[in-house]
Amino acid sequence: MAQMNMVQAINDALRFEMKRDDRVIVLGEDVGRVGGVFRVTAGLHDEFGEDRVIDTPLSEGGIIGAAIGMALYGLRPVPEIQFADFIFPAYDQIVSELAKYRYRSGGEYPCPMVIRTPVGGGIRGGHYHSQSPEVQFIHAAGLKVVCPATPADAKGLLLSSIRDDDPVLFFEPKRIYRAAKGEVPEGDYTVPIGKAKIVRAGEQVTVVAYGAMLYEALDAASKAALQGIDCEVIDLRTLWPLDIDTVIASVKKTGRVVVVHEAPRSCGLAGEIVTLINEKAFLHLEAPPKRVTGFDTPFPYTLENEYLPLSHRIVPAIVETARY
Amino acid sequence: MTTEVPSPAGTATLRRKPEDVLAEDVVRALSPDGTLLGDGPDLRDEEIVALYRAMVRTRAVDERAVLLQRQGRIGFHIGSLGEEATVLGSAFALRDGDWLFPCYREFGAALMRGFPLQRYFDNLFGNANDVAKGRQMPDHWCYRDKQLGSVSSPIGTQITQAVGLAWAARLRRDSCVALAYFGDGATSSNEFHNALNFAGVFRTPNVFLCRNNGWAISVPTEVQTASESFAIKAVAYGIPSVRCDGNDLFAVVRATRLAVERARAGEGPTLIEALTYRLSGHSTSDDASRYRPEPTLEPWLALDPLRRVRLFLQDRVGWSDADEAGIGAEIQSELKLVIDEAERTAPPALTSMFDDVYAELPWHLVEQRDELLRGPRAPKAH
Numbered sequence: 001m002a003q004m005n006m007v008q009a010i011n012d013a014l015r016f017e018m019k020r021d022d023r024v025i026v027l028g029e030d031v032g033r034v035g036g037v038f039r040v041t042a043g044l045h046d047e048f049g050e051d052r053v054i055d056t057p058l059s060e061g062g063i064i065g066a067a068i069g070m071a072l073y074g075l076r077p078v079p080e081i082q083f084a085d086f087i088f089p090a091y092d093q094i095v096s097e098l099a100k101y102r103y104r105s106g107g108e109y110p111c112p113m114v115i116r117t118p119v120g121g122g123i124r125g126g127h128y129h130s131q132s133p134e135v136q137f138i139h140a141a142g143l144k145v146v147c148p149a150t151p152a153d154a155k156g157l158l159l160s161s162i163r164d165d166d167p168v169l170f171f172e173p174k175r176i177y178r179a180a181k182g183e184v185p186e187g188d189y190t191v192p193i194g195k196a197k198i199v200r201a202g203e204q205v206t207v208v209a210y211g212a213m214l215y216e217a218l219d220a221a222s223k224a225a226l227q228g229i230d231c232e233v234i235d236l237r238t239l240w241p242l243d244i245d246t247v248i249a250s251v252k253k254t255g256r257v258v259v260v261h262e263a264p265r266s267c268g269l270a271g272e273i274v275t276l277i278n279e280k281a282f283l284h285l286e287a288p289p290k291r292v293t294g295f296d297t298p299f300p301y302t303l304e305n306e307y308l309p310l311s312h313r314i315v316p317a318i319v320e321t322a323r324y
Numbered sequence: 325m326t327t328e329v330p331s332p333a334g335t336a337t338l339r340r341k342p343e344d345v346l347a348e349d350v351v352r353a354l355s356p357d358g359t360l361l362g363d364g365p366d367l368r369d370e371e372i373v374a375l376y377r378a379m380v381r382t383r384a385v386d387e388r389a390v391l392l393q394r395q396g397r398i399g400f401h402i403g404s405l406g407e408e409a410t411v412l413g414s415a416f417a418l419r420d421g422d423w424l425f426p427c428y429r430e431f432g433a434a435l436m437r438g439f440p441l442q443r444y445f446d447n448l449f450g451n452a453n454d455v456a457k458g459r460q461m462p463d464h465w466c467y468r469d470k471q472l473g474s475v476s477s478p479i480g481t482q483i484t485q486a487v488g489l490a491w492a493a494r495l496r497r498d499s500c501v502a503l504a505y506f507g508d509g510a511t512s513s514n515e516f517h518n519a520l521n522f523a524g525v526f527r528t529p530n531v532f533l534c535r536n537n538g539w540a541i542s543v544p545t546e547v548q549t550a551s552e553s554f555a556i557k558a559v560a561y562g563i564p565s566v567r568c569d570g571n572d573l574f575a576v577v578r579a580t581r582l583a584v585e586r587a588r589a590g591e592g593p594t595l596i597e598a599l600t601y602r603l604s605g606h607s608t609s610d611d612a613s614r615y616r617p618e619p620t621l622e623p624w625l626a627l628d629p630l631r632r633v634r635l636f637l638q639d640r641v642g643w644s645d646a647d648e649a650g651i652g653a654e655i656q657s658e659l660k661l662v663i664d665e666a667e668r669t670a671p672p673a674l675t676s677m678f679d680d681v682y683a684e685l686p687w688h689l690v691e692q693r694d695e696l697l698r699g700p701r702a703p704k705a706h
Contacts (some may be wrong), residue, residue, distance in 0.1 A: 057525055075496075
């Protein structure tokens with residue numbers, strides 16, 4: 001196994017799958033010669049040529065609309081949207097078309113593709129390079145939504161996503177593109193979509209997180225341990241369909257839960273998770289479930305660390321929940 | 325008159341008057357009185373008869389569908405009254421294996437390319453045999469068997485998808501061509517721009533067929549654009565365009581064939597602006613008399629696309645009233661059979677609501693399906 005960061009692991013997955021399956025095509029803004037603004041597609045253009053790693057005009061709607069046509073034909077496009085903040089010009093193609101194709105055609109037109117896009121704050125990118133719009137794609141029936149937190153999961157989930165017969169939104173937490181490092185299996189390696197991972201076992205409080213905030217949740221769990229609180233930390237990995245069984249089993253054990261995400265709070269994924277817990281484990285609860293999230297404001301530039309649900313905000317929520 | 329491509333539109337204005345169709349820079353082949361203009365037609369007699377029959381059939385289906393909607397037997401219809409030459413002539417110029425990305429007025433093209441009439445009426449009734457399993461409004465069909473895309477309501481989205489499909493085909497060394505239909509209103513959409521821009525840059529084998537029927541619901545063409553024409557927009561994307569009389573079957577076939585040949589030869593995309601006129605309301609939900617006085621239709625009735633082909637056939641092959649009555653009767657009896665069958669067919673199974681959201685049913689949809697099945701049934705909607 002090789003030590004890789006997230007960028008290298010995703011690049012490795014793309015290269016592996018492009019070699020294995022000549023239907024796989026990468027397209028997007030700056031993905032070709034320059035290898036992407038985060039260098040995630042570095043080297044692929046030279047290796048696979050301009051017919052398979054395509055620099056496109058600057059139009060997200062055009063990128064996704066064209067990728068849909070490619071998928072209908074039978075290719076496996078992996079379009080990149082340069083920042084999740086810029087995905088909205090393609091929202092109509094993603095939500096009205098991509099998500100609905102299989103359903104509205106009675107199954108005649110599956111439309112498998114993986115839309116890769118960097119997500120989240122923490123890079124001093126201001127409002128338009130920091131947002132977390134993942135839940136807006138969960139609400140549009142027909143999409144799978146994935147957000148890995150480790151290099152190995154990034155590779156394994158990307159390979160699973162490209163091979164999946166449904167469209168997948170693949171959110172890459174850019175804050176940890178290079179900060180998260182780890183062993184990544186070489187060659188073919190998949191992680192199943194729809195399976196969460198317990199990354200720290202514990203008995204007293206369940207902390208649910210994903211993406212870059214997983215590391216904040218783990219940091220908060222370590223600090224809570226110093227106060228004698230034993231946390232179980234779950235990395236969701238796939239946001240939709242959610243691995244509800246893992247969450248519920250943990251909450252039934254601990255009776256206490258804190259859900260963490262960068263995205264704004266209201267109508268967010270934490271709200272849905274808490275509702276599911278209420279429906280499926282109400283009588284096991286020892287304390288009201290808590291949400292530690294971004295605020296219902298636009299994402300701020302100077303005050304971004306105050307906006308983000310970092311460890312310093314997660315610790316008191318864990319303590320409060322534990323001592324309720 | 326020129327049919328040369330590339331030929332960006334010339335100086336004709338875009339006022340939606342019948343005389344525009346007679347302007348110099350518009351491809352024409354058959355005059356409204358049924359006489360040939362210059363050489364042509366580029367079609368064999370039996371092809372013309374088949375196309376004429378398809379136009380008559382399309383109109384008969386339209387009329388029947390409107391009637392079914394007025395009787396409350398189907399919920400909606402959106403048709404091609406007056407636009408039959410544009411719809412059928414363009415589809416005729418494609419080969420088997422070519423792709424067609426419909427807007428929502430091109431059921432006639434689909435039927436001519438082999439979409440079974442029964443399946444079309446199953447779609448209008450939204451029954452269990454509908455290819456789309458009753459999940460979409462009437463006239464939102466699809467049929468992969470014949471490379472017919474899936475109709476959706478958002479405007480213009482299919483144009484970019486047609487570019488992606490043609491692009492993929494070219495990357496796979498497949499010689500097929502993809503034709504996208506859209507109306508004049510769609511030229512204002514993001515996706516018209518995206519599609520023509522991407523197609524121009526990557527020289528994809530596409531034909532963009534703009535049915536300029538004068539109206540986007542209640543908005544006339546002069547409110548849609550300040551350009552001299554819709555065809556001229558292609559200039560900005562570095563692709564050729566051509567205008568044709570959209571009520572002239574032979575002109576539409578000629579213009580589309582040129583575009584299809586260019587695409588197949590690797591010469592890239594073409595934009596066709598077919599000048600036609602929407603004789604009906606936007607759909608059965610629209611009352612055009614609220615914004616379009618009845619007398620404005622009269623000059624267009626004289627330019628009817630069916631009439632001139634019939635007059636041509638009278639002269640060419642001695643097409644008679646008996647021939648006309650014969651195909652009319654055939655179509656009516658065919659319609660009766662398929663409508664009876666479609667109306668008799670049960671609605672889709674309750675559980676089918678949850679199928680095809682994903683390839684496999686995830687847990688949350690299993691739960692929601694079971695909740696629906698356990699719960700009370702809704703009152704009948706229609």
